[in-house]
Amino acid sequence: MDDQPRSLSASRFANPAKTLRFRTVGFDLDGTLLETAPDIAAALNHALKIAGRPALSYDEVRPMIGGGAKRLLARALAGADGGRVPGDVLDPLYTELLDHYRRNIAVETRPYDGLLSALDQLADAGIAVGVATNKLESLARELLSQLGMADRFACVIGGDTLGTDRAKPEPDMLHELERRCGGPTAFVGDSIYDTRAAKAAGQPCVAVSFGYRNEPVEELGADRVIDHYDDLIGALATL
Ligand SMILES: O=C(O)COP(=O)(O)O
Numbered sequence: 001m002d003d004q005p006r007s008l009s010a011s012r013f014a015n016p017a018k019t020l021r022f023r024t025v026g027f028d029l030d031g032t033l034l035e036t037a038p039d040i041a042a043a044l045n046h047a048l049k050i051a052g053r054p055a056l057s058y059d060e061v062r063p064m065i066g067g068g069a070k071r072l073l074a075r076a077l078a079g080a081d082g083g084r085v086p087g088d089v090l091d092p093l094y095t096e097l098l099d100h101y102r103r104n105i106a107v108e109t110r111p112y113d114g115l116l117s118a119l120d121q122l123a124d125a126g127i128a129v130g131v132a133t134n135k136l137e138s139l140a141r142e143l144l145s146q147l148g149m150a151d152r153f154a155c156v157i158g159g160d161t162l163g164t165d166r167a168k169p170e171p172d173m174l175h176e177l178e179r180r181c182g183g184p185t186a187f188v189g190d191s192i193y194d195t196r197a198a199k200a201a202g203q204p205c206v207a208v209s210f211g212y213r214n215e216p217v218e219e220l221g222a223d224r225v226i227d228h229y230d231d232l233i234g235a236l237a238t239l
């Protein structure tokens with residue numbers, strides 16, 4: 001038996017998250033916590049098929065994710081010319097997309113490498129974690145629960161939680177996350193919706209380079225960029 005009691009400072013160094021100045025770390029969901037693009041692409045292609053449109057490849061869909069499923073569908077239907085799709089065309093297809101996604105939400109979706117151990121370290125350090133996603137709140141909750149991750153998050157704010165006109169890149173969802181979990185808060189995301197929301201909310205922001213976006217990660221305006229969750233705590237420590 002180990003009869004050498006570990007000193008407080010030794011246990012502090014055992015988990016570097018214990019030195020962080022944040023009380024809460026907020027996370028985006030699609031492309032940040034979870035690789036959701038395969039199941040999102042399948043739902044989108046289901047709706048495109050009903051519309052008589054050709055399927056989009058996984059690589060075509062990835063950069064379109066981030067603004068919520070309705071915006072994704074509108075972008076896919078508008079195609080290269082970027083025209084506006086009338087509501088009477090969009091709305092029934094959106095219902096189809098959501099129905100398909102709800103029924104097949106966790107077929108291929110998985111957490112990114114190293115995420116669960118980073119979340120364990122934050123939890124062990126007493127730091128709350130929350131989700132602020134442009135996904136519908138009910139879908140985000142369903143997905144996290146099917147993956148056995150729901151209990152890890154102190155709050156889940158979806159794109160419809162506060163009203164759709166207050167979704168990211170508006171700061172409101174991040175303010176709400178901080179209100180529910182306590183500040184100071186840092187935010188982790190993958191797209192321009194996240195970095196703009198974090199800036200507007202006054203929260204330091206880490207971008208993950210492996211998610212979904214249109215532009216090079218350096219152009220997102222994040223305070224730090226990480227390529228793997230093993231680097232998250234170290235990046236947060238420098239903010
Ligand atoms: O569903 C989307 O398009 C965006 O979701 P996110 O905010 O979790 O990236």
Ligand SMILES: [Mg+2]
Binds near residue numbers: 189
């Ligand atoms: Mg995202």
